[in-house]
Amino acid sequence: MLTVGIVGAGLRGRMFASALSGQPGVEVVGFAEPSPRAAEGARAATGLPVHPDHRALLDAADPDAVIVATPDFAHREPAVDVAAAGKHLLVEKPLATTLDDAHAIADAVRAGGGRCLVGFENRWNPHVVRALAAVESGALGRPVTASAVLSNTYHVPTRMLSWAARSSPAWFLMPHTVDLVTALTGQRPVSVTAAGSRGLLAARGVDTWDVVHALVVFDGGATASLSSAWVLPDAHEGIVDFRFSLIGTDGSVRADVGHQGLTVVTDALRSEWPLAGRIGPADVGAAPWMAQHFAHALLEGAELGPDVEHGLLVTRTICAIERSLDTRGPVRLDELEPDGAEHAGDPAASAAETRG
Numbered sequence: 001m002l003t004v005g006i007v008g009a010g011l012r013g014r015m016f017a018s019a020l021s022g023q024p025g026v027e028v029v030g031f032a033e034p035s036p037r038a039a040e041g042a043r044a045a046t047g048l049p050v051h052p053d054h055r056a057l058l059d060a061a062d063p064d065a066v067i068v069a070t071p072d073f074a075h076r077e078p079a080v081d082v083a084a085a086g087k088h089l090l091v092e093k094p095l096a097t098t099l100d101d102a103h104a105i106a107d108a109v110r111a112g113g114g115r116c117l118v119g120f121e122n123r124w125n126p127h128v129v130r131a132l133a134a135v136e137s138g139a140l141g142r143p144v145t146a147s148a149v150l151s152n153t154y155h156v157p158t159r160m161l162s163w164a165a166r167s168s169p170a171w172f173l174m175p176h177t178v179d180l181v182t183a184l185t186g187q188r189p190v191s192v193t194a195a196g197s198r199g200l201l202a203a204r205g206v207d208t209w210d211v212v213h214a215l216v217v218f219d220g221g222a223t224a225s226l227s228s229a230w231v232l233p234d235a236h237e238g239i240v241d242f243r244f245s246l247i248g249t250d251g252s253v254r255a256d257v258g259h260q261g262l263t264v265v266t267d268a269l270r271s272e273w274p275l276a277g278r279i280g281p282a283d284v285g286a287a288p289w290m291a292q293h294f295a296h297a298l299l300e301g302a303e304l305g306p307d308v309e310h311g312l313l314v315t316r317t318i319c320a321i322e323r324s325l326d327t328r329g330p331v332r333l334d335e336l337e338p339d340g341a342e343h344a345g346d347p348a349a350s351a352a353e354t355r356g
C-alpha cells in the first residue's frame with residue numbers, strides 16, 4: 001500500500017485526490033491546507049482529514065509520498081520539508097519561481113533519497129505522447145524548429161487563480177511549453193529572447209504580464225518560439241488555447257490540443273475536452289494519468305520522470321525569459337548563475353535527460 005498526502009487543497013490538490021481515489025494499492029491519507037474555506041471544501045468533498053500545514057500532515061499521517069499543489073510561488077517550503085524527510089514527491093509545475101527556491105528543492109531531493117516527479121502533465125497528454133513517439137521513431141529526421149502557443153482566457157488570471165498577480169503567463173503557462181519543446185527537440189535551451197506587454201490585466205486589478213513571447217535557442221542548434229497570453233476573450237470556446245508543432249529535416253508534426261473535437265452549443269459555443277473527468281472506474285486526462293503513474297511507478301519501482309533536474313532546467317529557462325522581458329535583449333541561461341558551479345548536480349545533466 002502506498003499512502004499519499006496532498007499539500008494544497010485547491011483545484012489541483014482536489015483533482016489529484018479524485019485521480020488517486022480507487023486506485024489499487026493507493027490510499028490518500030489527507031490534505032494540508034491553511035485556508036479554512038478551502039479546507040472545509042476539501043473535507044466536504046472527500047471526507048479526508050485536512051491539516052493546517054504540511055508539517056502537521058507529515059506528523060499525523062507519515063505518508064510514503066506527498067503531492068505539493070500550492071500556488072506557483074509557494075512550492076519551496078513544503079517541497080523541501082517533504083524531500084528532506086525522505087518522502088517521494090510530486091511537485092506541481094513550475095518547480096519554483098526563483099532559482100534559489102528551485103536549487104533548495106533539488107538539493108533536498110538529492111539529499112533525502114526519495115524520488116521526485118515534477119508535474120509536467122503533458123507527458124501524459126495523448127497528443128504529446130504521440131508526437132514524441134513520432135520524433136523518437138526517427139521518421140521526422142533531426143529536429144529543426146518547434147513552436148507552441150498556450151494561452152488562457154481572462155477567466156484564469158481574474159477569477160480562477162486568486163494569486164495570478166504573483167504569477168504570469170510565463171510562470172503559469174510556459175513551464176508546459178518549455179518542457180514540451182525541450183522534449184520534442186531532445187536538446188537543452190541555452191539562450192532566450194523575450195518580449196511581452198502588460199496593462200490589460202493591471203486595469204482589471206491583476207498586475208502582471210498580459211502576453212509573453214520567447215524565442216529559445218538550443219544547444220544542438222534547434223530553435224523554438226513560445227507564446228502565452230492571459231487575455232483571450234472569455235467568449236473563446238474553451239479557457240485554453242494550446243497548439244504546437246515541430247519541423248524536422250524529414251517531416252513535421254503538429255497538434256491542436258485545445259480543441260479535441262467535441263463542441264457543445266447552447267446560447268454559447270463551448271469546446272469540451274472528452275478526455276477529462278471520470279470515465280468508468282477512474283478519472284482520465286493528462287493530470288490524473290500523471291498522478292496515477294506517479295503512484296504506480298512508486299509501487300512497482302518503475303521509472304519516474306520528468307525529474308527534479310529537468311524541473312530546475314525549466315525554471316532556469318523561465319528565469320531567463322523574465323530577465324529578457326526586463327532587459328529586452330537575449331539572455332544566456334548560464335549568465336543567470338555565474339557561480340552555478342556549486343550546484344554541480346544540475347548543469348552536467350545531459351540533453352538526453354530533457355526527454356524525462
Ligand SMILES: NC(=O)c1ccc[n+]([C@@H]2O[C@H](COP(=O)([O-])OP(=O)(O)OC[C@H]3O[C@@H](n4cnc5c(N)ncnc54)[C@H](O)[C@@H]3O)[C@@H](O)[C@H]2O)c1
Pocket residue numbers: 007008009010011012013032033034035038053054069070071072073074077078092093094161162163172
Ligand atoms: N489550475 C490549473 O489548471 C493548473 C494546471 C496545472 C498546474 N497547476 C499548478 O498547480 C499549483 C496549484 O494550482 P491550483 O490551480 O490548484 O491553485 P489553487 O489556488 O486552486 O490552490 C492552491 C491551494 O494551496 C493552498 N496553499 C497556499 N499555501 C499553502 C501552503 N504553504 N501549504 C498548504 N497549502 C497552501 C491555498 O490556500 C490553495 O487552497 C500551481 O503551481 C499551478 O501552477 C495548476
